Amino acid sequence: MSKIAEVRAHVEIGKTKIVPVLVQQALDEGHTAVEILQAMIDGMGVVGDKFSAGEIFVPEMLIAAKAMAKGVEVLKPHLAGESSLSLGTCVIGTVQGDLHDIGKNLVAMMIESAGFTVIDLGVDVPAEKFISAVKDNSGVNLVACSGLLSTTMPAMRATVAALKSCGLSGFKVLVGGAPVTREFADEIGADAYAADAGSAAIMAKELAAAA
Amino acid sequence: MLSKRQNLIETIRGGNPDRFVNQYEFLDIILEAPLRTRPQRGQTITNEWGVTMSWPQDQLGPFPVHDEAHRAIKDITKWRETIRCPSVEFSDERWAPAIAHAASVDREDKYVTVFFASGTFEMTHFLMGMEDAMMNFYEEPEHMHELIDFLTDYEIRYAKQIIERIRPDALFHHDDWGSQVASLLSPQMFREFFLEPYKKAYGFWKDNGVELIVHHSDSYAANLVPSMIDMGIDIWQGVMTTNNTPELIKKYGGQIAFMGELDSGPLDHQDWDAKVIAEHVERACRSCGKHHFIPCLTQGLNFSSFPGVYEATSKAIDEMSKKMFP
Numbered sequence: 001m002s003k004i005a006e007v008r009a010h011v012e013i014g015k016t017k018i019v020p021v022l023v024q025q026a027l028d029e030g031h032t033a034v035e036i037l038q039a040m041i042d043g044m045g046v047v048g049d050k051f052s053a054g055e056i057f058v059p060e061m062l063i064a065a066k067a068m069a070k071g072v073e074v075l076k077p078h079l080a081g082e083s084s085l086s087l088g089t090c091v092i093g094t095v096q097g098d099l100h101d102i103g104k105n106l107v108a109m110m111i112e113s114a115g116f117t118v119i120d121l122g123v124d125v126p127a128e129k130f131i132s133a134v135k136d137n138s139g140v141n142l143v144a145c146s147g148l149l150s151t152t153m154p155a156m157r158a159t160v161a162a163l164k165s166c167g168l169s170g171f172k173v174l175v176g177g178a179p180v181t182r183e184f185a186d187e188i189g190a191d192a193y194a195a196d197a198g199s200a201a202i203m204a205k206e207l208a209a210a211a
Numbered sequence: 212m213l214s215k216r217q218n219l220i221e222t223i224r225g226g227n228p229d230r231f232v233n234q235y236e237f238l239d240i241i242l243e244a245p246l247r248t249r250p251q252r253g254q255t256i257t258n259e260w261g262v263t264m265s266w267p268q269d270q271l272g273p274f275p276v277h278d279e280a281h282r283a284i285k286d287i288t289k290w291r292e293t294i295r296c297p298s299v300e301f302s303d304e305r306w307a308p309a310i311a312h313a314a315s316v317d318r319e320d321k322y323v324t325v326f327f328a329s330g331t332f333e334m335t336h337f338l339m340g341m342e343d344a345m346m347n348f349y350e351e352p353e354h355m356h357e358l359i360d361f362l363t364d365y366e367i368r369y370a371k372q373i374i375e376r377i378r379p380d381a382l383f384h385h386d387d388w389g390s391q392v393a394s395l396l397s398p399q400m401f402r403e404f405f406l407e408p409y410k411k412a413y414g415f416w417k418d419n420g421v422e423l424i425v426h427h428s429d430s431y432a433a434n435l436v437p438s439m440i441d442m443g444i445d446i447w448q449g450v451m452t453t454n455n456t457p458e459l460i461k462k463y464g465g466q467i468a469f470m471g472e473l474d475s476g477p478l479d480h481q482d483w484d485a486k487v488i489a490e491h492v493e494r495a496c497r498s499c500g501k502h503h504f505i506p507c508l509t510q511g512l513n514f515s516s517f518p519g520v521y522e523a524t525s526k527a528i529d530e531m532s533k534k535m536f537p
Binding site for chain 1: 267269270271274341342345346348349350390391392393394395396397400476477480481
C-alpha cells in the first residue's frame with residue numbers, strides 16, 4: 001500500500017496517533033501537501049458515506065475527523081499559499097429559538113473535512129446574524145441552517161427567506177435537521193437539503209462545484 | 212373490566228387485554244421524590260454533579276452547558292479529581308411528600324413508580340459534552356468504564372434509599388440512546404460499555420421488589436433492542452415510528468413491550484389538531500396491534516408540551532379501544 005493510501009486508510013478508521021506520523025512520512029517521501037490533504041478528504045468522504053448508510057456511528061465519525069485534524073496540523077506549514085483544494089467558506093448555525101448543537105457540530109466537522117473553511121455561528125442564531133456573517137467574510141459560498149425542533153421550523157423558513165432576499169449573492173443555502181424534509185426545504189426556497197452529516201458534506205461539494 | 216395493572220400485564224405478555232393500555236395510565240410516578248436539582252424555565256443552575264443546566268424561557272426543556280468554562284469533566288483521565296458523587300441521603304422532610312403520594316396509590320390498580328433521570332449514557336455526555344464523550348469511548352475506554360461504574364453505583368445507592376422509603380413497584384428510567392434515525396453508539400460499543408452496568412442496576416431494582424422496568428429513550432434504538440432485553444427492560448417507552456415498531460413487535464414481542472409510536476414532534480406543537488392526532492393514533496393501533504404495544508406520545512412523562520395534546524391523545528386511544536376491543 002502506498003504511503004498516501006495508508007494515510008487515507010488510517011483516517012478512515014480514526015487512528016489519531018498514527019495519521020500524523022504517516023503524513024510526515026508521506027511528506028518525507030516527496031508527496032505534496034495537496035496530494036496528502038486530498039487523500040484525507042477522500043478518506044473522510046468514505047467515512048461520511050458509511051455514516052449515511054448506518055455502517056458507522058457518531059464516535060467513529062468524530063474519531064476519523066480528529067485523525068484528519070491531527071494530519072492537517074502536520075501539513076499546515078506545507079500548505080501555505082496552496083489554496084487549490086479549498087472549496088470555499090461555509091457559514092453554519094442552528095436557527096433562532098433552537099439550542100441543539102450536536103447535529104450542527106457533526107455537519108460542520110464533515111463540511112470542514114470536505115475542504116471548506118467553516119464559520120460556526122453556534123446555536124439560536126437570528127437570520128440577521130447569518131446575513132452579517134455572509135457580508136463580513138470573504139468567499140462565503142454556502143450557508144448551512146440546522147434545526148431539531150418542529151417548533152423552530154418557522155424560524156428556518158424565515159432565515160432562508162431573509163438570506164434569499166438580503167441582496168447578497170454568490171452563496172447557496174443548505175438546510176437539515178430531524179424535522180426537515182426535502183419537501184419542506186423546497187417549499188421554503190432552500191437550495192438543498194441533507195438528511196445527515198455525511199450527505200451534507202456531499203451536498204456541500206456538489207453546490208460548490210455547481211457555483 | 213381489568214384493572215389498569217391487569218390490563219398492562221395482559222398486554223405485555225400477549226394475553227387477553229380488554230382495551231389498549233392508554234399511555235402512562237398504569238404508572239403513578241412519584242415525582243416528589245428527591246433526586247437532583249433541575250432548573251425551572253428561565254433558570255440556569257449548576258447541579259449536584261457540577262453540570263450546568265440552562266432552561267431558556269422560549270425552550271421546551273433544559274440543556275446542559277458545555278462551553279470551556281462549564282464542562283464538569285474537561286479531561287477524562289482526571290475525572291476522579293473533579294467529580295464528587297452527590298449524596299443520596301435526604302431528610303425525612305424531603306421524603307415526606309413522596310411517601311404520602313405513594314401511600315395514596317391503589318397498588319391493585321397502578322404501579323407506584325420511581326422516576327430516575329438521567330441514565331448513565333446521558334450522564335457521560337452531560338458531564339463532558341457530546342463530542343468528548345463519544346471520542347473518549349475510543350480513546351480512553353478504561354476511564355469511561357470506570358466512570359460508568361461510578362455512575363451505576365450512584366444509581367444503586369439511590370435505589371436503596373427510595374426502595375426503603377416508598378417500596379416502588381416500577382421504575383421509569385430515562386436515558387436517551389439515539390437520535391431520531393440512528394443510535395448514537397454502534398450496538399457493539401453499546402453492549403461493551405453499557406450492558407453489564409445496566410444489568411447490575413436494573414437487576415438491583417428487580418431484586419428489591421420492583422416488578423417492572425420501563426426505559427425511556429425517545430429515539431431510534433431498534434438495533435439496541437437485544438441489549439435492552441438482556442438488561443431486563445420490560446417496556447421501551449419512547450419508541451419512534453422510525454424504528455418500524457410493528458416489525459419489532461413481531462420479532463421481540465413477549466421478551467419486551469413497546470410504548471410509543473406517536474412521535475411527539477409532529478403532534479405536540481402550538482397548532483396541534485385533534486383530528487391529526489386521532490389519525491396517528493389509529494395508524495399506530497392498527498399497525499402495532501393489541502399485544503406487546505402501548506400507544507403513547509414519545510414524550511418522557513405523562514403530559515405534553517402544549518396543553519391539551521396529551522388528553523386529546525388519550526381520548527383518541529379510548530376511541531380505538533372501542534373500535535378494536537368490541
